Amino acid sequence: MARIAYILLCHKDPDAIIAQAERLTAVGDYIAIHFDASASAADFKRIRGALKNSPNVAFAKKRIKCGWGEWSLVQASLHAVQAAVEAFPRATHFYMLSGDCMAIKTAEYAHRFLDENDKDFIESHDFFASDWIKTGMKEDRLIYRHYFNERTQSKLFYAAYEAQKRLGLTREIPEDLQIMIGSQWWCLRRRTIEAILEFLRQRRDVVRFFSTTWIPDETFFQTLVRHLIPRSEIENRTLTFLMFSDYGMPVTFYNDHYDMLLSQDYLFARKISPEAHQLKQKLGELYASEGVAFQISNEGRNLHGFLTGRGRVGRRFAPRFWEAANTIGPDRDLYLVVCKKWHVAKRLIDQIASETNLPCIEYLFNEADAPLPDLGGIETTLVKRSRHRRAVMRLLFDHFDTDKLVICLDPASLDIVQDFCSDRARTHVLEVQCTYSDDYLVGHAHRVGLAGQNSPAATVERLLPTIRSDLAYESEQLRSAGLDRFHRLRETGDPAENVAAISKFLGVPKDTAQAILRLDYLFAD
Template sequence: MAKIAYILLCHKDPEAIIRQANRLTATGDYISIHFDASAGPGPYRAIQEALGDNPSVCFAAKRLRCGWGEWSLVQATLNAVEAALESFPRATHFYMVSGDCMAIKTSEYVHDFLDTEDCDYIESFDFFTSDWIKTGFKEERLIYRHYFNERTRKWWFYTSYTWQKRLGLTRKVPADLQMQIGSQWWCLRRRTLELILEFASQRPDVMRFFRTTWIPDETFFQTMVRHLVPETEIRNRTLTFLMFTDYGMPVVFYNDHYDLLLSQDSLFARKISPEATELRARLGLLYATQGIDFRISDEGRNLFRFLTGRGRIGRRFAPRFWEAEASVGRERELMVVVCKKWHVAKRIVESMRQVTNLPAVDYLFNEEDTPLPYLGGIQSSLEKRARHRRAMMRMLFDYFESDRLIICLDPSNIELLHDFYADRSTTKVLEIECEFSDEYLVGHAKRVGLAGELTSGATLERLLPTIRNDVAQETDNLRDAGFSDYHQLNERASEEANADQIAPFLSIGHDQALEIARTPHLFSD
C-alpha cells in the first residue's frame, strides 16, 4: 500500500501548518516541512515545538529565504525531499503541497488511487513547442541568466536582462536535456526522486544552468523526470486541482465550493482562502473519513471558463455588452490587406483612405499601439481583440457608421481570416507580394528577437534561409486556403496590372485604382 511523504513548502500561519501536519499524518502518512527563513525564528519555533513529538514529521535541514521565480524555491524543495527520504524509509510517494492546499478526497481514496498505477504524476510539456506559457518571457527564461528577483528587485532584473540581450549574451540549454514545463505541484515515486538527487550530484553543469533560469520550479523537476523516467511511467497531469484567471492569478476557493471541489478528478486543491473557515473545517474532517463514494464529474475548469467568459453587467453572469452579437453582420463588407511588410500595407491603406474615403484601421491584431477608438475595453489588448475578433469588427463598423471597412493583417494570422470568411459578412483579401532582400530579413530577425546587434554573420547566414522559408510558407498557406474574392498585388507587376487587382477589391473604377497603385515609394524599405 502507498505510504505518502508530503513535501510542504510554507511561509506563514503556523497554526494552520500545525493543523495540516497533524491531519495528514493522522492516517499513517508523513510530512516534511520547509518553513521559509524570511518568516523569522518565532513562528518556526512554534511549529517545531508543536510537532516535535510527532514521529511522522521532519524538517528540512536548512531553511532558505525563498523568492517567487527564484531557484531558492527548488532548493527548498530539494532540502525537504532529502529530509523526507532519510527520515521516512517506508515512504513510497512524495506529494508536493503548500500551506494553501487541502485534500479534497479521503485518505482512503488517495491511497487506493496511488496504488492503482506504478507511475509519477507531473505536468511536463515541451518548453518550446507547447503553449503552456501564455504571455511574457518564454525562451528568455532559459537563454539569459537571471540573478535578481523580478518582484523585489524589478529594476535590476530588467536592466540585467536588457544588457544581456543587447550584448548577445545568450547561453545554450544543456545539449542532452529536452526542456519541459508544467505545474510545480507533483507526486513522484521514491525511486524517481532518488534518481533526481543522484543526477544533481553528478551534473553540476545542469545545476548551474537551472540556478539562473527564471521560474525554475516550473521546469526543473518537469525536465528531470522526463529525462530519467520512461515515458510509460509518467502521467502528464497534476493531482492538485488549481485554476488561473486570464490575468495569471490563481483562483481562490471559498465556502460554497465544497461540492464542486469534491467532484473534481484530483486529490488536493489549491488555493483555499484563509477566510473560508467553513470550507477548511469541512475539508479538514474529510481526509480521515472512510467509505465515501465520490462522484467525479470534473467540470470545474470548463465551468470556470464558461462563466468568466461572460462577464458581469448589473447581474451575475450577464454577457459583456460587446458579446451580445457574435457576427460582424450580413450586410457588411470587410476588406483585408495582407502583407508581411507592414510599412507597405500602411502606405497603400492610407492612399485608399484618401482616394475612397473608406474607414481603415492598420494592424489592429498585430500592433498593440494601433490607434483605435474607445470600444468599452475590448480594444485594450491584442489578446482581447483576437478573442472577440468578430465583435471587435462589428463595433468598428458601428463606430465609423459604415458598412465597409479596410484593415491590415499579417499573413501569419490566417486563422483570423478563416474566422472572418466563416461569418455572414462579405470578406475580401488583397495580398501584397513583396521582395525580401537579405538586409530586410536580417532587420526582421532583429525586430522579432531572433538576432541581436552582435549576432555573427555566420549565424545570420544560417538563419536567413529558415526565415525566408517561413515567409514563403505563410504565403503558400494563404493561397492554399482557397479564399474567395482573393486579389494580389506584386512588387514586380506594372502599376496597370496592380490597379486591375485593386479595383475589384475596393469595388472602384480603374482610374481610382490606378491612383492608389501609383502611391509614391509604395514598395520602398
C-alpha cells in the same frame, strides 16, 4: 500500500501548518516542512514546538529565504525532499504541497489511487513547442543568466538581462536535456526521487544551469523526470486541482465549493481561502474518513467559468474601432433568429429557406463547424469570424449575391446582436422563446460541461435553478435592449400570433408564414 511523504513549502499561518501536518500524518502519512527563512522566527519556533514529538514530521535541515521566480524555491524543495527521504524510508510517494492546499479526497482513496496507478504525476510539456507560456519571456528564461529577483529587484533584473542581450552573452542549454515546463505541484514515486537526487550529485552542471534560469520551479523537476523516467511511466498531469481567472490570478475556493471540489479527478485543491473556515473544517475531517464514495464528474473549470461569467456577457470589452467603422451595407436586410435551442432554430431556418429561397446560415458565430462557403480563409475559425464579423457578413451577402440573409445566433451573443443592429443595414431580430424542462436543462448542463455524466443527481438538481435563471436573464436582456424590428416567436404562444410574428419578421405574406410554421415537431426536443 502507498504511504505519502508530503513536501510542504510554507511561510505563514503557523496554526494552519500545524493543523495540516496533524491531519495528514494522523492516517500514517508523512510530512517534511520547509518554512521560509525570511518569515517569522517566532512562527517557526511555534511550529517546531507543536510538532516536535511526531515521528511522521520532519523539517528541512537547512532553511533558506525564498523568492518568487528564483532558484531558491527549487533549493527549498530539494532540502525538504532530502529530509523526507532520510527520515521516512517507508514512504512510497512524495507529494509537493503549499500551505494553501487541502485534500479533496480521503487518504483511503489517495492510497488506493496511487497503488493502482504506478506512475509519476507531473505536468511536463515541451518548453519550446508547447504554448504553456502565454505571454512574456520564453527562450530568454534559459539562454541568459538571471541573478536578481524580478519582483523585488526589478531594475537590477532587467539591467542585467538587457546587458547580456547587448553583449550577446547567451549560454547553451545542457545538450542532453529536453527542457520541459509545467505546474510545480507534482507527485513522484520514491525511485524517481532517488534517481533525481543521484543525478544531481553527478551533474553539478545541471544544478548550475537551473540555478540562474528564471522561474525554475516550472522547469526543473519537469525536465529531470522526463530525462530519467520512461514516458510510459509518467502521467502528464498534476493531482492538485487549481484554476486561474481570466486575468491570470489563481482562483480561490470558498465554503460553497465543497461539493464541486469533491467531484474533481484530483487528490488536493489549491487555493483554499483562509476565511473559508467551514470548507477547511469539512475537508480536514474528510481526509481521515473511511468508506467514502466519490462520483467524479470533473466539471469544475466549466462550472466556475459559467457561474463567474454570469451578467458579464458582452460588457467586458468595447467594440473595436474597425468594427464600429465598417458596415454591412445600408441597402441590405439581415435577419437574426435568436434561439437557445439550436436544433429548433435550425429547423426553422430550414423551413424559411424552403419556403422563401432566402439564404440561411446556422450558428456561424457560436458553432465552430457551422457549414460555410469558402470566403478566402476568414471563415476557417470561430475566432476569425467573431473578430471580423461585419466583414464576414459582407462576404456572405456578396457570395450569395443577395440583399437578404438569415443567420442564427445564441441569446448569449447579445453583443453581436447589438453590433449588427447598430449597423446601417436593416437588422431584424426574431427571438424564438422555448420552454425548458428539467430533463432538457440536465442535458444542457452535460452538453456545455457544467456537469459530467457521473455528477451526483443532487448536485445537478441544485444547479438547475441557476441555469434556468441564466436563460431567463438572457431572454430578458434581449427584450430590454430596445432593438428596432424586434419580434418574438413563442413555443406556448397563440398560433395566430406566431404566424403574425414570422410574417412581420421576414416581411412575407401570412400564408407563407403559415407554411413556414406548419412543421408540427418544430419545438420537439
